[in-house]
Amino acid sequence: MLQGALQSGAAHRKSVFEAFARRLPDGRRYGIVAGTGRLLEGIANFRFGEPELDYLRRTKVVNDQTLEYLAGYSFSGDIWGYPEGEAYFPNSPVLIVESTFAEACILETYLLSVLNHDCAIASAASRMITAAGNRPCIEMGSRRTHEEAAAAAARAAVIAGFDSTSNLEAGLRYGLKTVGTAAHSFTLLHDTEREAFEAQISAFGPETSLLVDTYDVEKAVRTAVDLAGDKLGAVRLDSGDLVAQAQWVRQLLDELGNDHTKIVVTSDLDEFAIAALQSAPVDSYGVGTSLVTGSGAPTASMVYKLVSRTDDAGDFISVAKAAKNKASKGGRKYALRRLNERGTATQEIVGVGHHPEDDGNDRPLLQQFVKNGELLPGWTGPEGVQRARRRHAETMRELPAVVNRLQRGEAAIPTIYEED
Amino acid sequence: MLQGALQSGAAHRKSVFEAFARRLPDGRRYGIVAGTGRLLEGIANFRFGEPELDYLRRTKVVNDQTLEYLAGYSFSGDIWGYPEGEAYFPNSPVLIVESTFAEACILETYLLSVLNHDCAIASAASRMITAAGNRPCIEMGSRRTHEEAAAAAARAAVIAGFDSTSNLEAGLRYGLKTVGTAAHSFTLLHDTEREAFEAQISAFGPETSLLVDTYDVEKAVRTAVDLAGDKLGAVRLDSGDLVAQAQWVRQLLDELGNDHTKIVVTSDLDEFAIAALQSAPVDSYGVGTSLVTGSGAPTASMVYKLVSRTDDAGDFISVAKAAKNKASKGGRKYALRRLNERGTATQEIVGVGHHPEDDGNDRPLLQQFVKNGELLPGWTGPEGVQRARRRHAETMRELPAVVNRLQRGEAAIPTIYEED
Numbered sequence: 155m156l157q158g159a160l161q162s163g164a165a166h167r168k169s170v171f172e173a174f175a176r177r178l179p180d181g182r183r184y185g186i187v188a189g190t191g192r193l194l195e196g197i198a199n200f201r202f203g204e205p206e207l208d209y210l211r212r213t214k215v216v217n218d219q220t221l222e223y224l225a226g227y228s229f230s231g232d233i234w235g236y237p238e239g240e241a242y243f244p245n246s247p248v249l250i251v252e253s254t255f256a257e258a259c260i261l262e263t264y265l266l267s268v269l270n271h272d273c274a275i276a277s278a279a280s281r282m283i284t285a286a287g288n289r290p291c292i293e294m295g296s297r298r299t300h301e302e303a304a305a306a307a308a309r310a311a312v313i314a315g316f317d318s319t320s321n322l323e324a325g326l327r328y329g330l331k332t333v334g335t336a337a338h339s340f341t342l343l344h345d346t347e348r349e350a351f352e353a354q355i356s357a358f359g360p361e362t363s364l365l366v367d368t369y370d371v372e373k374a375v376r377t378a379v380d381l382a383g384d385k386l387g388a389v390r391l392d393s394g395d396l397v398a399q400a401q402w403v404r405q406l407l408d409e410l411g412n413d414h415t416k417i418v419v420t421s422d423l424d425e426f427a428i429a430a431l432q433s434a435p436v437d438s439y440g441v442g443t444s445l446v447t448g449s450g451a452p453t454a455s456m457v458y459k460l461v462s463r464t465d466d467a468g469d470f471i472s473v474a475k476a477a478k479n480k481a482s483k484g485g486r487k488y489a490l491r492r493l494n495e496r497g498t499a500t501q502e503i504v505g506v507g508h509h510p511e512d513d514g515n516d517r518p519l520l521q522q523f524v525k526n527g528e529l530l531p532g533w534t535g536p537e538g539v540q541r542a543r544r545r546h547a548e549t550m551r552e553l554p555a556v557v558n559r560l561q562r563g564e565a566a567i568p569t570i571y572e573e574d
Numbered sequence: 575m576l577q578g579a580l581q582s583g584a585a586h587r588k589s590v591f592e593a594f595a596r597r598l599p600d601g602r603r604y605g606i607v608a609g610t611g612r613l614l615e616g617i618a619n620f621r622f623g624e625p626e627l628d629y630l631r632r633t634k635v636v637n638d639q640t641l642e643y644l645a646g647y648s649f650s651g652d653i654w655g656y657p658e659g660e661a662y663f664p665n666s667p668v669l670i671v672e673s674t675f676a677e678a679c680i681l682e683t684y685l686l687s688v689l690n691h692d693c694a695i696a697s698a699a700s701r702m703i704t705a706a707g708n709r710p711c712i713e714m715g716s717r718r719t720h721e722e723a724a725a726a727a728a729r730a731a732v733i734a735g736f737d738s739t740s741n742l743e744a745g746l747r748y749g750l751k752t753v754g755t756a757a758h759s760f761t762l763l764h765d766t767e768r769e770a771f772e773a774q775i776s777a778f779g780p781e782t783s784l785l786v787d788t789y790d791v792e793k794a795v796r797t798a799v800d801l802a803g804d805k806l807g808a809v810r811l812d813s814g815d816l817v818a819q820a821q822w823v824r825q826l827l828d829e830l831g832n833d834h835t836k837i838v839v840t841s842d843l844d845e846f847a848i849a850a851l852q853s854a855p856v857d858s859y860g861v862g863t864s865l866v867t868g869s870g871a872p873t874a875s876m877v878y879k880l881v882s883r884t885d886d887a888g889d890f891i892s893v894a895k896a897a898k899n900k901a902s903k904g905g906r907k908y909a910l911r912r913l914n915e916r917g918t919a920t921q922e923i924v925g926v927g928h929h930p931e932d933d934g935n936d937r938p939l940l941q942q943f944v945k946n947g948e949l950l951p952g953w954t955g956p957e958g959v960q961r962a963r964r965r966h967a968e969t970m971r972e973l974p975a976v977v978n979r980l981q982r983g984e985a986a987i988p989t990i991y992e993e994d
Contacts, residue, residue, distance in 0.1 A: 155760045162773030164763045171759070196721075209746040215754070217777075255763050262757075263741075266717035267724055297686035298873040301616075302722035304687055321683075326629040334635070337682075339591070339880035340575045342893040343584045343675050353582030357637075369896045447872040453718040453863055460759035473762040476789045 155259055157220040165223075165256040168470070170462040170486045173235075173249040173269055175242070179277070179451030181562025184553060186280045186546060187236045187248055188310040189272025190523065191538035193265060197229050198529050200261065229257055230527035234520045236489070238538065239313050239545030241553060242273075243502045243565045247487040248456065250520065255463065262458050269456045271303060274448035275310035278425070280546065281449070282441060283315035284558050285428040290317035290438045292333055294420060295446030307446040313542040316445075317438075329536030335390060335420075335440070341368040351381050360385035363418055366403075367393050375403055379410045388416040388437065396421060397434045404435035424449050425560055462486050472506065483571060490516040491552070491567075499552050505572035575679055577640040585643075585676035588890070590882040590906045593655075593669040593689055595662070599697070599871030601982025604973060606700045606966060607656045607668055608730040609692025610943065611958035613685060617649050618949050620681065649677055650947035654940045656909070658958065659733050659965030661973060662693075663922045665989045667907040668876065670940065675883065682878050689876045691723060694868035695730035698845070700966065701869070702861060703735035704978050705848040710737035710858045712753055714840060715866030727866040733962040736865075737858075749956030755810060755840075755860070761788040771801050780805035783838055786823075787813050795823055799830045808836040808857065816841060817854045824855035844869050845980055882906050892926065903991060910936040911972070911987075919972050925992035 159165035178185055202224040210216050210224070231253025242248050249269065251258045282291055293311040296304035296319075308316075308324035318331040325332035336354055344350035347369060354362055360382035366374035366389045378386055389407070391399050396419045407415050416437035423431075424444035431439070448454075461484050462470050472484030485506030492501040493515045503516065510516075523533050532541060550557065557566045579585035598605055622644040630636050630644070651673025662668050669689065671678045702711055713731040716724035716739075728736075728744035738751040745752035756774055764770035767789060774782050780802035786794035786809045798806055809827070811819050816839045827835050836857035843851075844864035851859070868874075881904050882890050892904030905926030912921040913935045923936065930936075943953050952961060970977065977986045 155754075155756050158756065158760060158770075158774040158777040159763060161777040162764060162769065164769075164773065167763060169763065206742075206746065210742070213745070213752070215742065215745075215752065255759075259759065263717045263724075264721055267719060267721035270718050271720040271723070297683045297878075298690050298875075299687060300691040300720055300723035300726055301684055301687035303691070303720035304683075306720055322626075322630070322635065325633070326626065332633070332635065334575075336575050336578065338895045339675075339679065340578060342880045342895065343579060343587060343589065343883055344582065345885065349582065349584075350578075353584065354578040357578040357581040443873055443875075452867040452872040455718075455863075458717075460762045463763055465765065475758045475762065 156223065156256055157216050159255055159259070160219055160223060166254050168464040168468075169253065169255040169258050169460055170470075171251040171258045171262075171458055172247045172461045172487060173265065173456050173458045174245050174247050175455045176457065177244050177455065178565055179448075179455070182277065182451065183557050183559065183563060183566040184241045184243060184277070184280075185273055185454060186276040186314050187240045187242050187273055188238050188276035188313050188542070189268040189306070190235055190238045190249065191534045191542065192272065192306060192309065193268040194233070194523055194529055195534045196264060196268065197233070197261060197524070200227070200229060200264070202227055223256065227257075227260060228527065229253065229261065229524070231257055231524070232522065232526065233524035234522050236519050237521050237533070237545050238542035239549065240519065241549045243567060243569050245483070245504060245569045246502055247489050247504060247520070248273075250487065252486075255460070266456055266458050268306075270453045272306055272310040273454035273456065274452055275307045275446065276314040277454065278449035278451065279311040279314035279316055279445055280550070281425040281560065282428055282439075282445065284550070285425045285432070285560065286439055287432065289436065291315070291428075292317060292438060292440045293319040293321065293445060294335070294440040295442035295444075296321045298443040299446040304446065309539060311445055313539060314546055315543070328539050330539070335363060336365050338365065338368045341365065347374055348377050348381070351378055355382050361387035363388035363390050365390045365392065367391055371399065371403065372406065375406055376410070379407070379412050379415075384411055384414065386412055386415045388418050390418045390420060390440075392420045396427075396436070397431060400431070400434040400436050429560060489519040491519055492516050493552065497552060498554055499567050500554075501567055502569040503572055504569055510572065576643065576676055577636050579675055579679070580639055580643060586674050588884040588888075589673065589675040589678050589880055590890070591671040591678045591682075591878055592667045592881045592907060593685065593876050593878045594665050594667050595875050596877065597664050597875065598985055599868075599875070602697065602871065603977050603979065603983055603986040604661045604663060604697070604700075605693055605874060606696040606734050607660045607662050607693055608658050608696035608733050608962070609688040609726070610655055610658045610669065611954045611962065612692065612726060612729065613688040614653070614943055614949055615954045616684060616688065617653070617681060617944070620647070620649060620684070622647055643676065647677075647680060648947065649673065649681065649944070651677055651944070652942065652946065653944035654942050656939050657941050657953070657965050658962035659969065660939065661969045663985045663987060663989050665903070665924060666922055667909050667924060667940070668693075670907065672906075675880070686876055686878050688726075690873045692726055692730045693874035693876065694872055695727045695866065696734040697874065698869035698871065699731040699734035699736055699865055700970070701845040701980065702848055702859075702865065704970070705845045705852070705980065706859055707852065709856065711735070711848075712737060712858060712860045713739040713741065713865060714755070714860040715862035715864075716741045718863040719866040724866065729959060731865055733959060734966055735963070748959050750959070755783060756785050758785065758788045761785065767794055768797050768801070771798055775802050781807035783808035783810050785810045785812065787811055791819065791823065792826065795826050796830070799827070799832050799835070804831050804834065806832055806835045808838050810838045810840060810860070812840045816847075816856075817851060820851070820854040820856050849980060909939040911939055912936050913972065917972060918974055919987050920974075921987055922989040923992055924989055930992065
């Protein structure tokens, strides 16, 4: 595309691209924006190095004119969008890139990869957090997704309210709180369960969490209390009927005088399993597979469309594909969340051109992230994650109560196109 | 776990870990192994660098003894497994790691991430290839998955028979054939569709593929033929009823004298949509979302279990978790594919100890990849990908015809545990 556009000269036309999802995953009420901070860091460093240029030259994928353009590439335009942690709905303009066509077009695949992955994880995580109520959720899914996706998933989960992650690399990169656990192999490695527990307590103190379902759960709980005493931090259950098991393990711990010892449950939990455990005496949830695969919706279906570009006179023209089942709205958008007098969101307002006059109940959604190629402060790094986490919590308080329902249904608020 | 095991001294026990899937994704007949080559390259370079050690020190995640162990880490054991491209079934021992507990335990998350992701993609891709018959499939899903997962997905797809990928980074890393396409934005960028087609033909010659559904498909096909003549390489359809559209576009192209111009279809294809297009006059399939998300099964559910370890006397003992719904078989496994007299696979034979005497119809499945920490040649890099692609084609010819069915069902062959 770049080579064709350089050939015609249209590559240098000013363009507006928009990333949005035409629909939410089947039955979901809302989505959560994530990935933008990671994306902005990536765009700031987006260059074609010698290995890439050499490959493109050697394989004749592009011509010399295009190679020269790529060798000098760095993004010099503007980027606006919904802040991370914000809710989105069908056709919300989640990210807007304003630059030459060439500059914006080069970013397409990378930009969509980041948003599609991270929004999918954050959207699933947010529902789990709602189902978990006040009980902390721990991200433990690294092994069930691509090794780099794992770190991004941990970041997205924490934005959507997860307490911590077992991914140490994500802890290093994004300043996330990390927690660890022992697997069954640790118990099996030792000659007896007692020796395994002794080793763990000796290394981490009695406040550690002991995995009690390798052999016999009751025997393991008794051994754990025998060794760690009433300081025992937690026991972890990773198999069986978690509701019933949590009940009698809680009772047993209390009988043994360990009413401060917590119960952590894991084992293919998703938002529905978490909801089913609401009345069980469980203290925290470790969530793996379902979280990192978006709980049935592993990609957010975001697309990146040219919505406006200049003509030969330099004037902007709205453009959109006409084909029937994939029609898009052309034009540079504004986006507002309309609130009622109680501060509850009622509509997502999207329009082309200038904001209507604010009547006090419309919250503007688009923020500027990049200006003339310069990253604006506060959106990236550990600071960006914490800010996004706060944004998520605030947004969730503003959305109507229907977002707490796990049943399938329509988007929680409708997206309304306002004419300019 | 490492710190606890260093504390008790058990970290240095010789151990055998096994990666396997307890079940195939719901209704699938077989899985395809992928990721091993990528994993072996990663393990060869698996070290803890100063940033990681500093982070672990600073955050007090581990103690000094553990830090010291990590600083000196490099894998020095043996790795065996199913070669990439091979089919697997429930409980097939896809990868076997033999080393000290400490060395094998450190690899757990990374190893499972790679296998769970890449096997999921290759398994989905293999079904698409079966559905596509002789028509080539092109991997075009990069934008719908994490940016690094995208390159791995392209690699896994090519192993399972995809012809090429649109991911240039994957082309660079793994020597894959790459292809490109133009998006609707390229057409919208230009003042008319004709100008866009002219630019593309001028840059790539008339043999290029033109996207014809931005405005009106019939008009676009006529314009394309008008500009490129009978050398026009292909037209791409990306929306609407692809079966009906392919029919009349084929007729139109033939009427215009372009019976050599091909029809490429894209638009949320999966194995079922590809099967539905079998009788339509389509020449190749571009597959995106469904491929990179494993077509409903984004992770392969592989687990990594300690199956054997030495005791204080240095003798190996088989170990396995006893808890009800997650029981595993202990012991270092062998694995064979039993073939009937026509060379068709009938059983997956897994046992502990030594192979039974070969009766000529049992094909051993485990190959050695790493010996005393040294990577054996032929499994990694572009060579490994091509070898895996051949392995996949050979294995598919050997499996019973039921693997060609897309309907849900049981594993194509049963996994039988043989007693030693």
